[in-house]
Amino acid sequence: MSEGTGLGRALRHHGRQLLRAFNSNKASWVGLVLFLAVVACALLAPWISSHDPAEQYMASRLVPPSAEFLLGTDDFGRDILARLLYGARLSLLIGITATVLALVIGSLIGALAGFYGGRFDLVIMQAMDVLLAFPSLILGLLIVAMLGPSITNLTIAIALTAVPAFARIARSPTLVVKQREFILAGRTLGYGDVRLLGRHILPNIAPEILVMGSLWLGTTIRVESSLAFIGLGVPPPTSTWGGMIRSGFENILDSPWLVLWPSLAILICIFSLNLLGDGLRDAIDPKLRGEG
Amino acid sequence: MHTYVVKRLLLSGITLLAVLTLIFFIVRIVPGDPARVVLGEQATTQAIDAMRQRLGLDEPLVVQYWRFLRGALVFDVGKSMVTGAPVLQVIGEVLPSTLELSAAALVLGCVIGIPLGIWSAVRRNRFADYVIRVASLLGLSFPAFVSAILLLLAFAISLRWFPVMSSGNSTGLADHLRQLVLPAVNLALIMAAYITRVSRSAMLEILREDYMRTAIAKGVPPLAVVWRHGVRNALIPVVTVTGLYLGILIGNSVLTEIVFNRPGLGKLIVGSLAQRDYTMLQGLMVAYTMIVVAINLMTDLTYGFIDPRVRYE
Numbered sequence: 345m346s347e348g349t350g351l352g353r354a355l356r357h358h359g360r361q362l363l364r365a366f367n368s369n370k371a372s373w374v375g376l377v378l379f380l381a382v383v384a385c386a387l388l389a390p391w392i393s394s395h396d397p398a399e400q401y402m403a404s405r406l407v408p409p410s411a412e413f414l415l416g417t418d419d420f421g422r423d424i425l426a427r428l429l430y431g432a433r434l435s436l437l438i439g440i441t442a443t444v445l446a447l448v449i450g451s452l453i454g455a456l457a458g459f460y461g462g463r464f465d466l467v468i469m470q471a472m473d474v475l476l477a478f479p480s481l482i483l484g485l486l487i488v489a490m491l492g493p494s495i496t497n498l499t500i501a502i503a504l505t506a507v508p509a510f511a512r513i514a515r516s517p518t519l520v521v522k523q524r525e526f527i528l529a530g531r532t533l534g535y536g537d538v539r540l541l542g543r544h545i546l547p548n549i550a551p552e553i554l555v556m557g558s559l560w561l562g563t564t565i566r567v568e569s570s571l572a573f574i575g576l577g578v579p580p581p582t583s584t585w586g587g588m589i590r591s592g593f594e595n596i597l598d599s600p601w602l603v604l605w606p607s608l609a610i611l612i613c614i615f616s617l618n619l620l621g622d623g624l625r626d627a628i629d630p631k632l633r634g635e636g
Numbered sequence: 637m638h639t640y641v642v643k644r645l646l647l648s649g650i651t652l653l654a655v656l657t658l659i660f661f662i663v664r665i666v667p668g669d670p671a672r673v674v675l676g677e678q679a680t681t682q683a684i685d686a687m688r689q690r691l692g693l694d695e696p697l698v699v700q701y702w703r704f705l706r707g708a709l710v711f712d713v714g715k716s717m718v719t720g721a722p723v724l725q726v727i728g729e730v731l732p733s734t735l736e737l738s739a740a741a742l743v744l745g746c747v748i749g750i751p752l753g754i755w756s757a758v759r760r761n762r763f764a765d766y767v768i769r770v771a772s773l774l775g776l777s778f779p780a781f782v783s784a785i786l787l788l789l790a791f792a793i794s795l796r797w798f799p800v801m802s803s804g805n806s807t808g809l810a811d812h813l814r815q816l817v818l819p820a821v822n823l824a825l826i827m828a829a830y831i832t833r834v835s836r837s838a839m840l841e842i843l844r845e846d847y848m849r850t851a852i853a854k855g856v857p858p859l860a861v862v863w864r865h866g867v868r869n870a871l872i873p874v875v876t877v878t879g880l881y882l883g884i885l886i887g888n889s890v891l892t893e894i895v896f897n898r899p900g901l902g903k904l905i906v907g908s909l910a911q912r913d914y915t916m917l918q919g920l921m922v923a924y925t926m927i928v929v930a931i932n933l934m935t936d937l938t939y940g941f942i943d944p945r946v947r948y949e
Binding site: 597619 | 647650651654655659662663770773774776777778779780781782785786788789793880883884886887888890891894895905906909910917921924925928929931932
C-alpha cells in the first residue's frame with residue numbers, strides 16, 4: 345500500500361475511464377457540447393446581448409423578434425434574449441450549487457451508513473427513503489413557501505430534495521468496496537476510519553456519484569424552474585426561466601413566443617444534461633460495459 | 637406473508653409519524669408570526685392575540701405537536717385560516733379530480749411505456765431502439781408545465797380540439813372526458829418516458845438469462861419466448877419502480893393542474909400559498925404524506941405478492 349495507490353492513482357484511473365466512456369457513447373459528447381454552449385451563453389451574457397435584462401423600453405412592448413430585439417420583448421418592453429441569458433446564469437447557479445451541496449452531504453451520509461452498517465445504517469437509510477418517497481416538488485414548495493423565496497433558500501430547499509438520492513447512490517458501492525482486500529490491508533496497517541473512508545473508499549465510489557450528479561443537475565434545474573413557474577422563484581425583477589414562462593403565460597393567446605423561448609432554453613439545458621449523464625452511466629455500469 | 641405484511645404496516649406507521657413531525661416543524665420555522673402575516677402589518681395587538689389563540693399558537697410547542705398528530709390521525713386537520721371552511725372538506729372536494737387525473741395518466745403511461753420499453757430492448761442497438769431511447773430521454777427532460785403549455789398551444793389554442801380551460805363544470809360525460817384528455821396525456825407522456833426506460837432495462841436483464849437461451853434453443857417461436865418467458869418476468873421490477881415514480885406523478889400533477897386551470901390538490905396548494913393559508917397548507921401536506929405512504933405500502937405489498945423471495949428477507 346504505497347502512497348500512489350490512494351487518491352492520485354484513482355483520479356488518473358477515472359480520467360482514462362471517463363475518456364473511454366465519452367468515446368463509447370457519442371450521445372454524451374453531444375450532451376457535453378450542448379451543455380457547455382448553455383454555460384458559455386450564460387457567462388458571455390453581456391457580450392451577446394447589449395440590453396439590460398431589467399431595462400423597460402415602454403415604447404416597444406410585446407414587439408415580435410426584430411433587429412434590435414432579436415427574440416422580441418415582453419409585456420414590460422424588456423428584451424427577451426437578455427432575460428434568457430441572465431436567467432441561464434441564475435438557473436445554473438442555483439442548480440449547480442444545490443447539486444454540489446446535495447452531492448457532498450448525501451454521499452457522506454450514504455458512505456458513512458454503508459461503512460459502519462448495522463443499526464446506524466438502518467435508521468439513516470430508512471429516513472432517506474422517507475424523504476426520497478416524498479415528491480421533490482412538493483417538499484421544495486413547502487420549504488420555500490415557509491422560508492420565503494431567495495437564492496439561498498431556494499438552493500437549500502432544492503438541495504434537500506436531492507440529498508436522499510445521493511445517499512442511496514453512495515451507499516451501495518461503499519458496501520462493495522469495504523469488502524475488498526485493500527481495505528482489510530489498510531485496517532491491518534492501523535489506518536483510521538477517516539483515512540480509509542477519505543482516501544480509499546470515496547475515490548473508488550466517485551465515478552458513480554459524479555455521473556448521478558450530472559443527471560441530478562438536470563433535475564435540480566427542472567425543480568427550480570417549476571418553483572419559479574408556481575411563483576416561488578427568485579422574486580422579480582430578477583429574470584428566471586420559470587418566471588418568464590409564468591408571466592408570458594398570461595399573454596399566451598396573443599404572444600406565444602413569450603413562453604416558447606424560455607421553454608426551449610429549459611428543454612435544451614436539461615436535455616443536454618440528460619444526454620451527458622445517461623451516456624456516462626451506460627459507460628460506467630459494469631453490467632453494460634463492453635456490450636454497447 | 638403475515639409477518640411481512642405486519643412488518644410493512646409497522647414501517648409505514650413509523651414513516652408516517654416521521655414525516656408528520658417533519659411537516660410540523662417546517663411549518664413552525666416560519667420567520668415571523670403566522671398570525672401577523674395573515675392579518676397584515678396594521679393589525680392591532682388584540683387582533684393578533686385573538687388569532688394566535690384561535691390557531692392554538694399560544695400554547696406550548698409540545699401541546700401543539702400532540703394536537704397536530706391527534707388531528708392528523710382522525711383526519712381533523714383544522715379550518716382554513718382564510719375562509720374558515722374545514723380543511724378536510726375542501727380537500728375532499730377536489731381530491732377526486734386529482735385522483736382521476738393521476739389514475740388516467742398512470743394507465744395511459746403504462747400502456748405506452750411498457751410495450752415501447754420491451755420493443756426497444758428486443759431491438760437493442762437497432763434504429764427503433766435509438767429512436768425510443770432518445771425520445772424517452774427527451775420526455776424526461778420536459779418540466780411538466782413546459783410540456784403542458786406546448787400541448788395547450790398546439791391542441792387547444794391552434795387546433796381548437798380541446799377546451800383551453802378544464803374548469804370542472806362539465807355538462808356530461810363526453811364533455812368531462814374532453815377536459816381530461818390533454819392534462820392526462822401530458823402527465824402520461826412524462827410517465828411513459830420513465831416507464832419505457834425501466835421496462836427496457838428490466839427486459840435487457842431478462843434477455844441475458846439462461847432460460848431465455850434455453851427456450852430459443854429448444855425452438856420456441858421468438859415472439860412466444862419474449863412474451864411468455866420475458867415480459868412476465870420483466871414486469872416485476874417495473875411494478876416497483878413505477879410505484880416509486882408515483883411521487884413524480886403527484887408533483888407533476890400540481891403543475892399540470894395550474895396550466896390547464898383544472899381543480900385539484902395542485903391548484904389548492906397554489907391558492908393557499910398566495911393567500912398564506914398556513915392551516916390549509918399544513919392539511920395539504922398531511923394529505924400528500926398519507927397518499928405517498930399509502931402508495932409505498934401498496935407497492936411493497938404488491939412486490940411481496942408477485943415475488944415471494946422478497947417476503948423472506
